[in-house]
Structure formats: structure tokens, C-alpha cells
Amino acid sequence: MSDKEVLVVGIDECADASLLSATVADGWKVSFTDEPDLNDINAQGRPDVAILSVSPSGCSRLVLNQFMKRLPGVAVIVISPVADRQQAVELISAGAADYLVSPVDPEVLASKINQLRSIAGADGFIAHSPSTHHTAQLARRAAVTNAAILVGGESGTGKEVLARFVHGSSHRTAGPFVAVNCAAIPESMLESILFGHEKGAFTGAVSRHAGKFEQASGGTLFLDEVAEMPLEQQAKLLRVLQEKEVERLGGTEPVKVDIRVISATNRDLAECVKEGRFREDLYYRLNVFPLHLQPLRERVEDILPLAQFFLHRSSGQTGQPAPELSPEAVSALQTYHWPGNIRELENVIQRACVLKRSWVVLPEDLMLPGQSVVSRKTDVANVVGISDWQSGDQSENSSDPDRVVLESYPGPARKHQEWRHVLEVLKRHGGHRSRSAEELGMTTRMLRYKLAQLRESGIDVDSIIAGSVMAS
Numbered sequence: 001m002s003d004k005e006v007l008v009v010g011i012d013e014c015a016d017a018s019l020l021s022a023t024v025a026d027g028w029k030v031s032f033t034d035e036p037d038l039n040d041i042n043a044q045g046r047p048d049v050a051i052l053s054v055s056p057s058g059c060s061r062l063v064l065n066q067f068m069k070r071l072p073g074v075a076v077i078v079i080s081p082v083a084d085r086q087q088a089v090e091l092i093s094a095g096a097a098d099y100l101v102s103p104v105d106p107e108v109l110a111s112k113i114n115q116l117r118s119i120a121g122a123d124g125f126i127a128h129s130p131s132t133h134h135t136a137q138l139a140r141r142a143a144v145t146n147a148a149i150l151v152g153g154e155s156g157t158g159k160e161v162l163a164r165f166v167h168g169s170s171h172r173t174a175g176p177f178v179a180v181n182c183a184a185i186p187e188s189m190l191e192s193i194l195f196g197h198e199k200g201a202f203t204g205a206v207s208r209h210a211g212k213f214e215q216a217s218g219g220t221l222f223l224d225e226v227a228e229m230p231l232e233q234q235a236k237l238l239r240v241l242q243e244k245e246v247e248r249l250g251g252t253e254p255v256k257v258d259i260r261v262i263s264a265t266n267r268d269l270a271e272c273v274k275e276g277r278f279r280e281d282l283y284y285r286l287n288v289f290p291l292h293l294q295p296l297r298e299r300v301e302d303i304l305p306l307a308q309f310f311l312h313r314s315s316g317q318t319g320q321p322a323p324e325l326s327p328e329a330v331s332a333l334q335t336y337h338w339p340g341n342i343r344e345l346e347n348v349i350q351r352a353c354v355l356k357r358s359w360v361v362l363p364e365d366l367m368l369p370g371q372s373v374v375s376r377k378t379d380v381a382n383v384v385g386i387s388d389w390q391s392g393d394q395s396e397n398s399s400d401p402d403r404v405v406l407e408s409y410p411g412p413a414r415k416h417q418e419w420r421h422v423l424e425v426l427k428r429h430g431g432h433r434s435r436s437a438e439e440l441g442m443t444t445r446m447l448r449y450k451l452a453q454l455r456e457s458g459i460d461v462d463s464i465i466a467g468s469v470m471a472s
Contacts, residue, residue, distance in 0.1 A: 004028045006113060007074075009067065010053035022110035030341065035460070049113050050076045054091070056396045061090055062438050077112055079104060084438075097133075125158065125165040126306050129299035135291055142289040143169035148241070150226075151264040152285045153293035156341030159264040160224060162293060167220040172260055175219025180212050183225035190233050192249050201250025213246045217257045226263040226286065227272050231279065238282045260362070261286065296338040303334050306342060310349035311361075324442060332363045359446070360418055422450055423464055432466045 006020070020030050031047070052067060054060035060078075072444060076098040080087060088099040099114055127136040142149055143166045151159045160179060167177045185193055192201070196211030212221060223229075229237065240246050241261065245254040263286045272278035284397050296303065307325065315322040325333070329352075338344055352365040422440065429435045437447040454461050 004032050005047045007047035007050045008032045008053075008128055009050060009123045019104060019106055019109065019165050022106040023113055026110055027113060028110075028113065047074060050074050051109075051113075052096075054078055054080050054087075056080065056084055056087065060087060062441075065098060065441070066443060077109075114452045123246050125161045126309060128301055128305050129294075129301035131294045132299050132302055135162070138289075139166050139291055140169050141206050142166060142291070145289075146170070146260050147288040148260070148286050149262045149289045149291060150269070151262065151291045151293065152269070153264075153266065154295045154341055155266045156343035157293040157295060158342050159293060160222060161262065162291065163220070163222045163262040167222075167260075170220070172219050172261070176216055177220050177222065178212050178216035179222040179224060181224045183228040187230050187233075190230070191236065194233065195236065195246045195248055196251075196255075197249035198251045199303060201248070205250070208248070211246060211248065213240060213257050213259060215257060216259045218259075220262060225260065225265060227265040227267040227269055227278060231277075233412060234279045234282050238279065238285060241282075241285045296341045300334055303338075303345065304330060306345055307333055307349055310346050311353065314350055314353045315404050323353065323356055323361050324446070326363070327441065328363045329361050329366060330367055332366055336368050358418060359449075362418075419450070419454060422447070423454075423461070426465050432464075 004027055006023060008030060020028075024030060050067065052064060054063060060080075064076065064078065078096045079092050079099060079100050079102055081102050083101045091099055100109070100112070125136070127133045137161060139149075149163075149166060151162055152161055163179075164177060167173060180194065182190070182389045192209065192211065194211050194213060196214055197205050197209050199205055199208050223237075237334045238259070243254070244258070245256050247254050262403075269278055269283055269287070272281050273280045296306075304325075307330075308322075311325070315346070332344070333348075340347075347364050348368065351367060352361045355365045355367065356362070357365075422436075423437050426432075426436045429439070431449055433444050437444045440447065451461050
């Protein structure tokens with residue numbers, strides 16, 4: 001897709017082309033789809049913003065959830081034919097960026113689209129919670145200037161991702177983005193790495209080296225953990241910010257640089273100033289436009305979209321379709337306190353992609369701290385090839401014919417649980433695929449795939465749904 005693309009779902013291209021006239025005039029490419037299941041969305045690529053037409057019926061949230069699973073992180077504007085306060089609250093809570101009622105003024109829609117552009121781009125800056133969404137809006141406003149930005153927040157909250165978002169939203173987007181972790185560089189090497197050195201400046205300096213400031217010229221320099229910078233280097237950094245030039249170690253001629261500096265810290269920099277560990281004049285130079293990222297535990301609305309983003313990214317690296325999260329796994333993710341923030345969430349999802357036994361991620365696949373011992377024992381048994389159908393107690397619910405039919409086939413107990421749940425829902429809906437898929441929180445295509453798996457295992461799915469299979 002192009003740099004500026006809108007995907008329109010469920011709106012007729014001919015009848016409503018005028019709705020997007022102002023958007024097209026702003027240079028956006030508009031794509032239309034009327035795919036009811038959204039099954040082919042991935043094939044079209046990743047848009048910047050999506051417009052989703054919903055009906056007043058009760059399935060609008062399901063349609064939104066399906067879309068967000070297909071393209072996690074893409075900002076979605078919902079358009080409804082009638083004003084429905086309850087529906088609006090429900091859809092905004094589910095992650096919609098905005099809710100509009102038709103007829104919509106084309107100029108208003110174009111303005112909304114431009115505001116939302118890349119609020120969650122390919123770099124994974126996802127902003128569904130009110131606090132993160134507000135931060136993204138502030139970041140976009142700061143991006144159009146050259147003002148220095150200071151990003152605060154706990155470790156792992158996505159400060160570098162936010163910095164990349166600012167860079168990508170600015171006129172410097174075609175220039176380099178250079179990141180430096182000030183805490184990871186030995187003090188003796190920091191000056192050379194930041195400001196560069198001339199040949200012979202010190203033992204081992206066999207050639208001239210351009211520092212990070214020169215490398216970032218024309219773009220953005222990101223200084224992570226800036227509070228860890230020694231006072232001596234802070235003074236040199238202040239001079240660079242004031243004079244817009246650097247002097248290489250061992251050099252005599254200043255080198256002009258054109259950069260925007262974004263700094264980040266997990267410390268209270270104002271407190272560091274009071275303690276004498278950070279220069280006050282540098283603090284004011286860096287803190288022209290402050291931004292703050294809340295810890296993940298305080299932005300619960302971001303957890304599921306982030307998890308889905310990492311699921312898609314992990315599966316994309318292996319060429320596999322992205323798995324789905326079970327309702328229990330979603331609950332586990334949203335109730336966990338995430339001391340390691342987004343970095344910890346990414347690790348958990350990567351691990352779950354390795355441990356999962358089906359296309360559905362279960363709570364035990366997440367291996368969150370504090371998880372019950374029983375779940376972990378079950379997982380260990382599965383890893384070594386000992387399934388519960390062989391060694392466990394099958395006396396419970398032994399009169400349940402569906403359980404007996406399923407457990408007469410080898411396989412992990414968790415898959416039995418998943419299959420039984422699918423069959424129970426299908427029986428409850430009289431075998432109706434669409435209604436069953438809606439309750440299960442999956443697409444009808446995914447449901448058909450699961451039923452095909454059962455049939456390939458030799459299970460008479462249709463008879464079970466009809467209630468005619470008896471225990472033998």
C-alpha cells in the first residue's frame with residue numbers, strides 16, 4: 001500500500017465516493033472492500049486508517065473485533081447510519097478510534113483521517129487506551145516542529161517506538177533515525193561514539209570516525225537513558241544543542257549538524273537535577289516538549305491490540321497464519337500486572353507461539369508468573385508426549401458421549417477441551433456455523449478449518465452435533 005491509504009469496508013464505492021472526495025483531494029489512496037467476513041483483508045496489505053460501516057444490529061462489535069485481529073493497530077473510524085449511544089460506547093471501548101453518524105461531512109472525515117494517520121504504524125506504536133491516544137496526538141503535533149522532545153516512562157513502555165513514530169510523522173522521515181543507549185556505552189567511549197574522532201585522537205584511532213550526531217544529520221537522534229550520561233558529556237551535549245555543531249575528539253574544526261534530538265529516561269530528570277546528577281540548563285534544553293508513556297498495567301485497552309500485533313509479527317516471520325487468543329488467555333493478559341511492560345508482553349507472546357498446540361493460544365501457553373501448578377504440569381506432560389487421555393482420570397463426566405468419542409482418539413488434553421467447546425457451541429446453535437463462530441469469537445473460515453481437523457481425526461462431527469453418537 002502507499003504511504004497514505006484508507007481502506008473502506010462495507011461502503012459502496014459508487015454510491016458513497018463523494019464521502020471521500022476531500023480525503024482523495026488530500027492525496028490519500030482509497031481502497032474499497034465489501035468482504036463480509038474480512039477474510040481477505042490481509043491480502044490487500046496494511047492501510048494507515050480504516051473506515052468501517054456498521055449496522056445497528058448487535059454484531060457490529062464482532063465485525064470490529066474481527067477487523068482488529070486481521071490488522072492489529074490500524075486506527076478504525078466507525079460510521080453508523082443511526083446515532084446509537086450504547087453502540088458508540090461499546091465500539092469505542094472495543095478499540096475504535098472514532099464513531100461518526102451518517103451523513104458525514106467529507107471535510108470532517110478527511111480531517112479525522114489525517115489526525116489518525118499512522119497512530120499505530122508498522123513499528124508497533126499502538127494507541128487504543130485514552131492516555132496513549134492522547135500521547136500520540138501530542139507527539140504528532142510536536143513532530144511538525146524541530147523542538148527537542150523528552151519522553152518519560154518506565155522501562156519497556158515503548159519510548160523508542162514513540163520516538164520512531166515522531167520521526168516518521170515529521171518532515172525528517174526520509175532522513176536517518178539514529179538511536180543511542182547512553183547507559184550501554186562505557187564512559188570512556190561515549191564522547192567518541194557521540195561526537196566522533198579524528199585519526200590518531202587516541203590509541204587505536206586508525207581513521208576518522210563520524211559520531212552519532214553526524215550520522216543523524218538531516219534526521220533524528222534518539223538518546224535513550226539520557227539520565228545516565230556523565231556530567232562532562234552533558235556539557236558537550238549542551239553545546240551541540242546550542243550551536244548546532246560538533247567538534248570531533250582530536251579535531252579542531254567544528255562540523256555543522258542538522259538534527260532533531262529526542263531523549264528518553266525512566267528516571268525523574270527534575271529530581272536528578274536537584275540531586276546534582278544532571279545539568280539544569282541541559283534539562284531545559286531537552287525538555288522543550290515533554291511526553292509521557294503510562295505503564296502497560298495502566299493502559300489495559302492497549303494490551304490486546306499489542307498482543308495481536310506481536311502474534312501477527314511472530315507468525316509472519318515463520319510464514320504461518322497468526323493464531324487466535326482464547327477468551328481465557330485474553331483475560332489472563334488483561335489481568336496480569338506487567339512489571340516488564342510491553343517488552344515483557346512481547347516475550348510472553350513469542351513464547352506462546354512456540355508452546356501452543358493448536359491455532360488457539362491458551363492461558364498455559366503464556367506461562368505468566370503465578371500461573372497454577374496444574375497448568376504447568378499439564379504442559380510438561382504434553383511436551384514429553386504424555387497426554388491426559390492416556391494417564392489421567394477419565395471417570396469424571398464418563399457418561400458424556402461427546403467426551404468419550406473425543407477421548408477415544410490420541411491427542412493433548414487441551415485440544416480435547418477446545419474441540420469439546422467448539423462442538424458444544426455448535427450443538428447449542430443447531431449446527432449453524434455463523435452464529436457459532438460469532439459466539440466462539442472466530443471467523444467462519446476458522447471454524448470450518450477446526451471441523452475439518454476433527455473429521456480428519458476420524459470423528460463423526462455431524463452425528464455429534466445432531467446428538468446421535470453414543471458412548472461405546
